[in-house]
Amino acid sequence: MANEIKRIFIESDYTYGVVRMQVALKRELNLQINIKKIRRLMRLMNLYPEIRRKRANWIKTKPDYTYTNIINRDFVATKPNQKWFTDISYLFYGKHQKAYISAIIDRYDMSIVSYIIGKSNNNELVMKTIEQGFKDNPNTSPIIHSDRGFQYTSNSYKQLSEKYKFEVSINDGCFFVFFNKVNNQLNQSN
Structure with a gap:
């Protein structure tokens, strides 16, 4: 079973955690294994999934104009619309x-x-x-x-x-x- 877990882990490009591993074992080998056992085996074999980071969907741009901080923490206004x-x-x-x-x-x-x-x-x-x-x-x-x-x-x-x-x-x-x-x-x- 440990060899199958390792094989599936490598085929998943090192992304499967215990939950996805449990689903893959059930789907591929028709094995219903307790999630705690899978976790224990993966830890013993030092199999930790790589966390996929969501890519930013925006592009950082340079500002068209830069301005100074005129207010400079002087938040007091002495009249309306100032x-x-x-x-x-x-x-x-x-x-x-x-x-x-x-x-x-x-x-x-x-x-x-x-x-x-x-x-x-x-x-x-x-x-x-x-x-x-x-x-x-x-x-x-x-x-x-x-x-x-x-x-x-x-x-x-x-x-x-x-x-x-x-x-x-x-x-x-x-x-x-x-x-x-x-x-x-x-x-x-x-």
């Missing part, structure tokens, strides 16, 4: 379905300036959120602070900043507090 913070997160709904939410918060009173919910995480989601924010708050020129996501370093985001005349400030995520609150509230309600 400092806006934006980010994207995702929410699960239904049976394993995912929606993305892009939101802007006014740091002055932590009110939501605008938000858009979409089915994909893309530039359009961010652009619509920014445009909605300026539609609801015309004649403002805030500093908009975000993380270094691809949407916020894209050419279309730069064009939007020129169109609405807002300053761009980028740093590694400091807006997560908002989405952590949202996710915690959703988890508590479920």
